[in-house]
Amino acid sequence: MLVQDIMKTEVVTLSPDASVSDALQLLQKHSIRHIPVINQDMHVVGIVSDRDVRDASPSILDDEINKQVLSRPIHAIMTTPVITTHPYEFFEEVATIFYQKEFACLPVVKNHQLVGMITEKDMLYAFIQLTGTHSPSTQLEIKVPDRIGVLSDVCQYFTKRYIKIVSVYIYPDNTNPDYKVLVFRIQTMNPMPVVKDFQQSEYQILYPYREDQDEI
Known part of the structure; x- marks a missing residue:
């Protein structure tokens, strides 16, 4: 999955x-937390967040100071330079940036021009799609x-039962580096026949958990 598949273009x-x-009004009007700052060539020169605006806002008790601060240009409080991503970047690579940098959003740039925005919410939605949790399974x-x-x-067990695989992903087994955990989402009303198949194999079912596994 690419960034262009999940980014907002408006x-x-x-x-x-x-x-x-101006920034305060737009943040409130559109219920957003970040606004990219661009020049006449659509180049991203900064980004401003609701926190930046909040930190810059003075006490509501002093109208004169309020007017002065609220009239300040946005370039005085924006964050710059800005880390961006490309519409052809892979979702997984961008997820790493979000995690390592603790970002809430990333402007998407193509040919040095802003073409979209991707947020934490977009990333979570993409994860839901990739794992298949959005469909009955x-x-x-x-x-x-x-x-x-x-x-x-392992997939042959599902094939023999004529079960469709919706999604599959892998994570390491924390107890033994020589093993992995395969997570399948499958389309079936009754998974127990294939679960029993796996219980009679060399593989171990971790979920759905069965009490009788304790006896194995």
Whole structure:
């Protein structure tokens, strides 16, 4: 999945000479938390957040100071330089940036011009799509040896039962580095026949959990 598949293309923007008051009004009107600041060439020169505006706002008890601060140009409080991403960047790569930098959003730039915005909410929605949790399905978690061909071998169990796989992803087993956990979402009303198949194999079903596994 690419950034262009999940980014917002209708982006609220500000010019560097816009006022703090302008930013405050746009943030409230559109119920957003960040606004990219662009120049006449659509180049991203900064970004301003609701926190930036809030920190810049004086006491509501002093009208004169309020007017002075709210009339300040946005370039005085915006964050710059701005880290951006590209519409052809992979979702997974951008997720790493969000995690490492603790960002809430990223402007999307193509040919040095702003073409979109991607937020934490967009990332979570993409994760839901990738994992298949948005569609009716049943989840199975299976512990398997970390070896070549194991995914293909496990998929054969679903094929034999004529079960459609909605999604699959993998995460490491925290108890043993020689094993992985395969997480499947499958379309079936009754997963127990295939669960029993796996219980009679070399693989271990982690979810749905069965009390009788404690006896194995």
